Amino acid sequence: MWRSAFAEPSMPKDPETAGQQDAPHTLIPFLQSQSQTALTRLYTRPSSCLAIFRLLGPIERQIVMSLLWLEGPIASQTLNGWVTKEGRKPYGTALDTLSKIQILPNPGTRMLLNPNFKASFRMALTGGGDLNSFGVPYVSSKEKDAERDGAGDKKFGPNSEHLDSYALERWETILHYMVSSGTDSTPQRPSAGVLYLLQRSGLMQPLPSPSGYSTASSRKTSQLQISSLGFQFLLHTPHEQLWELLLQYLKMVEERQMDLVEVLNFLFMLSTMDLGREYSPDNLTQTQLVMLEDLRDYGLIWQRKSSSKRFSPTRLATTLTSSTPLLPSSGGGNTGPQGFIILETNYRLYAYTDNPLQIAVLNLFVHLKSRYPNLVVGSITRDSVRKALNNGIRADQIISYLVTHAHPQMRRNNPLLPVTVQDQIRLWELEKNRLKSADGYLYTNFAAQADYQVVLDYAKQIGVVLWENSVKRCFFASAEGHSNIRGFIERRSKDEQM
Amino acid sequence: MVMKAVKGVLLTCDAAVKQILLVMNEAQSFIIEDLDDFHLLIKQDEEDRIRRQLETELEKNTYSLD
Numbered sequence: 001m002w003r004s005a006f007a008e009p010s011m012p013k014d015p016e017t018a019g020q021q022d023a024p025h026t027l028i029p030f031l032q033s034q035s036q037t038a039l040t041r042l043y044t045r046p047s048s049c050l051a052i053f054r055l056l057g058p059i060e061r062q063i064v065m066s067l068l069w070l071e072g073p074i075a076s077q078t079l080n081g082w083v084t085k086e087g088r089k090p091y092g093t094a095l096d097t098l099s100k101i102q103i104l105p106n107p108g109t110r111m112l113l114n115p116n117f118k119a120s121f122r123m124a125l126t127g128g129g130d131l132n133s134f135g136v137p138y139v140s141s142k143e144k145d146a147e148r149d150g151a152g153d154k155k156f157g158p159n160s161e162h163l164d165s166y167a168l169e170r171w172e173t174i175l176h177y178m179v180s181s182g183t184d185s186t187p188q189r190p191s192a193g194v195l196y197l198l199q200r201s202g203l204m205q206p207l208p209s210p211s212g213y214s215t216a217s218s219r220k221t222s223q224l225q226i227s228s229l230g231f232q233f234l235l236h237t238p239h240e241q242l243w244e245l246l247l248q249y250l251k252m253v254e255e256r257q258m259d260l261v262e263v264l265n266f267l268f269m270l271s272t273m274d275l276g277r278e279y280s281p282d283n284l285t286q287t288q289l290v291m292l293e294d295l296r297d298y299g300l301i302w303q304r305k306s307s308s309k310r311f312s313p314t315r316l317a318t319t320l321t322s323s324t325p326l327l328p329s330s331g332g333g334n335t336g337p338q339g340f341i342i343l344e345t346n347y348r349l350y351a352y353t354d355n356p357l358q359i360a361v362l363n364l365f366v367h368l369k370s371r372y373p374n375l376v377v378g379s380i381t382r383d384s385v386r387k388a389l390n391n392g393i394r395a396d397q398i399i400s401y402l403v404t405h406a407h408p409q410m411r412r413n414n415p416l417l418p419v420t421v422q423d424q425i426r427l428w429e430l431e432k433n434r435l436k437s438a439d440g441y442l443y444t445n446f447a448a449q450a451d452y453q454v455v456l457d458y459a460k461q462i463g464v465v466l467w468e469n470s471v472k473r474c475f476f477a478s479a480e481g482h483s484n485i486r487g488f489i490e491r492r493s494k495d496e497q498m
Numbered sequence: 499m500v501m502k503a504v505k506g507v508l509l510t511c512d513a514a515v516k517q518i519l520l521v522m523n524e525a526q527s528f529i530i531e532d533l534d535d536f537h538l539l540i541k542q543d544e545e546d547r548i549r550r551q552l553e554t555e556l557e558k559n560t561y562s563l564d
């Protein structure tokens with residue numbers, strides 16, 4: 001059995017990323033919604049247990065590690081003794097998360113890890129077992145010979161630079177297709193599977209066809225256009241983007257009649273594999289062979305030929321459950337020290353990049369003026385920000401994109417971005433929302449104050465009142481509440497007549 | 499019980515926008531009821547037109563250097 005997962009640190013390195021880790025990983029809520037039997041099946045695989053463990057927050061990991069080597073249950077009070085007063089709340093949430101994903105059922109009474117999880121996770125940590133849950137390395141006959149000749153450490157698999165450039169190219173094809181869908185340029189189209197996924201996830205939508213309604217055939221071939229969700233998606237970090245797409249993939253699993261547990265197992269297996277090593281698909285199930293093709297399209301897996309008898313995970317796959325950056329020099333927007341944006345107080349923006357994708361993303365909310373071999377100059381204007389806002393991008397997202405991609409030079413400033421620019425972007429957003437509207441009904445002309453009060457109280461109780469004025473004896477309630485309120489009034493009128 | 503329910507859209511806005519809306523209403527009526535300084539009840543099918551018209555009206559008051 002191959003254990004490679006420990007090469008990567010799973011603890012956040014600096015306080016900045018630790019702050020971001022407060023929110024649970026996007027996969028955790030999805031796991032919480034799964035049935036107990038599915039989760040229990042999932043926990044029979046050591047690699048899945050290890051991967052899930054790495055997705056958990058620091059407190060949850062601490063609790064799991066404390067309980068892992070205990071044979072019997074311990075009383076909840078014993079563990080409560082460790083928790084300081086300020087720690088109560090985070091501790092409670094951590095226990096809640098663990099119990100919802102069935103790792104620690106019934107934390108209220110006694111602390112005992114799910115037996116399947118305990119056994120598999122122990123196996124993952126100590127090795128042993130022959131479940132092949134960490135993948136089966138491919139050994140070619142040439143390699144066997146080499147090993148016999150004592151030259152076993154020579155690598156035959158694809159090198160990691162090659163894998164990185166392949167993954168980057170696949171991933172950027174997807175993002176670039178999204179970002180330029182609204183413009184005239186026609187970038188390379190990703191495969192049909194990717195397009196379908198983008199459409200299903202609501203990140204892109206079919207262009208309205210000229211005839212007004214789309215037929216089944218036209219929907220397939222028609223041009224896709226990026227949606228407001230898609231614009232927001234572009235400003236996320238690559239890690240979030242990847243998981244967003246994979247989550248959508250997981251949601252589609254059932255209608256494609258694939259087994260969710262197998263799909264998850266395969267993803268987790270990939271995430272614990274070694275970069276630059278080739279694996280054999282012999283042990284994969286039918287479902288997982290189908291996935292192999294899908295994931296190749298997304299750039300998570302590399303194969304020499306589609307019929308090849310071996311595959312290699314790329315860095316996109318092996319960093320799925322770790323906090324290290326996805327791709328070393330990712331143009332898709334890498335967090336970390338390689339920021340490239342300098343923003344000045346006069347709204348001018350300098351971006352040290354020649355990556356077409358980054359430039360295209362900047363073009364969403366920056367008025368670009370000139371372009372040099374390694375530098376793009378532009379400025380943030382009211383019009384450029386309004387264009388972005390109209391596309392559904394929020395001011396916060398623009399600001400957080402600028403913060404995460406700020407040039408190292410900018411990091412000396414405190415605050416990082418000029419306050420004037422930040423405030424102005426927010427003000428432009430407020431300006432756009434000067435008019436709020438809500439559908440509903442105005443209830444008015446009440447004959448008696450008592451009637452008004454009773455109906456208003458009822459409407460408040462079901463939480464649909466948006467505006468009220470007791471002097472005029474009228475109130476406005478949202479459309480969802482109308483049938484309830486009408487029913488309430490009819491019942492009361494009947495009572496009065498009796 | 500005697501009362502009336504009027505279907506419509508509740509607009510929440512600032513005082514300045516409300517004045518613009520009142521002027522717009524004189525050209526083509528769409529307000530069902532003027533509720534208070536910040537709220538108006540308008541006809542449901544007019545909302546899109548109002549938003550567009552207000553947008554152009556507000557754009558007249560902004561200037562840019564480029």
